[in-house]
Amino acid sequence: MGAVPASAPGGTAPLRIVVRAHAMPPEHNAGAEHMLVSMLRPLVERGHDVSVWLSRYGKAHDVYDYRGIRVVPLESRLDYPTAVKRADALVAHLETVPSTASMARGYGGKLVVLCHNTHLPSFRDMAVGGTALAVYNSLWMQAEAELFFAEYPKSTRPAASLIVRPPVFADEYATKPGKAVTLINCNEAKGGKVLEALARRMPEQQFLAVRGAYGEQILPDLPNVEIVEHVDGVNMRERVYARTKVLLMPSSYESWGRVGCEAMASGIPVVAHPTPGLCESLGEAGVFVDRSDVDGYEAVLRKLLAPAEYRLASKRAKARSAELDPAADLAAWCSAIEGLKG
Incomplete structure (x- = not known):
């Protein structure tokens, strides 16, 4: 591609x-x-x-x-x-x-x-x-x-x-997924507060908080949250997706949601708020939870992180990436x- x-x-x-x-x-x-x-x-x-x-x-x-x-x-x-x-x-x-x-x-x-x-x-x-x-x-x-x-x-x-x-040129992003649950651009509208709440609820899970290009960033000072500084697009594969197991997109608004499509090139499942844009971009591969439902996000993450469920979600993500050539x-x-x- x-x-x-x-x-x-x-x-x-x-x-x-x-x-x-x-x-x-x-x-x-x-x-x-x-x-x-x-x-x-x-x-x-x-x-x-x-x-x-x-x-x-x-x-x-x-x-x-x-x-x-x-x-x-x-x-x-x-x-x-x-x-x-x-x-x-x-x-x-x-x-x-x-x-x-x-x-x-x-x-x-x-x-x-x-x-x-x-x-x-x-x-x-x-x-x-x-x-x-x-x-x-x-x-x-x-x-x-x-x-x-x-x-x-x-x-x-x-x-x-x-x-x-x-x-999204999938071959420029595809990699072997890592272990972290990741949010890219940690302002409130993108879900910074959701990331913080989940990190507090799941202290055994590693999280990545990637500093975004705009908006006041919510970057939790927690032992299981690593802050990744602003990343140029050419370095996203190595610095972000190679370390990510699940991508969070609890955004209040997305007209499309590019990072979700970048993540799916590696078979990384995306858990997202159902904005019209994200519903269209992620398609059947998306796992949709309302951004106000932190309990729902936690439940979905715990289920996704189980090996059998993860394999199915990852397969759907790769298939959707291919559709978006x-x-x-x-x-x-x-x-x-x-x-x-x-």
């Missing part, structure tokens, strides 16, 4: 694709940014000129390469407007959409909006007019967008839309971007 094979699109000239993002790995590692990276990599492999221009100040001052993608920090003070003027496509997501849409209108560029959540600002910013392509990360997000357009009929639909599930989604994505030329 890998990226779309490198090949020039029918002998046409490479496209200039300019992306506006507020932050990027390795400094900032969140699901939206790693989805962006995994969508840009096949475009680079197909020979296109892809650059990501950051809109916030960060630690990096010089242009750097990340997974083959050229990243231009705000501090570099290079000429972003000229890059936009020359671009064949402008890609934006999250907070960068309004400003990128303005630049697209000013320079006549083709605007591509990646929608990572179903919050009103995401749809509103995408629907201000001039969006050539909207990308939704799930079927349920697409359905929510349709409800938005029904409620706000004066909004402007994008010229085209596409579903691209956050691409991103090749078809990425081929459609590359074709859609290449279709913007002209």
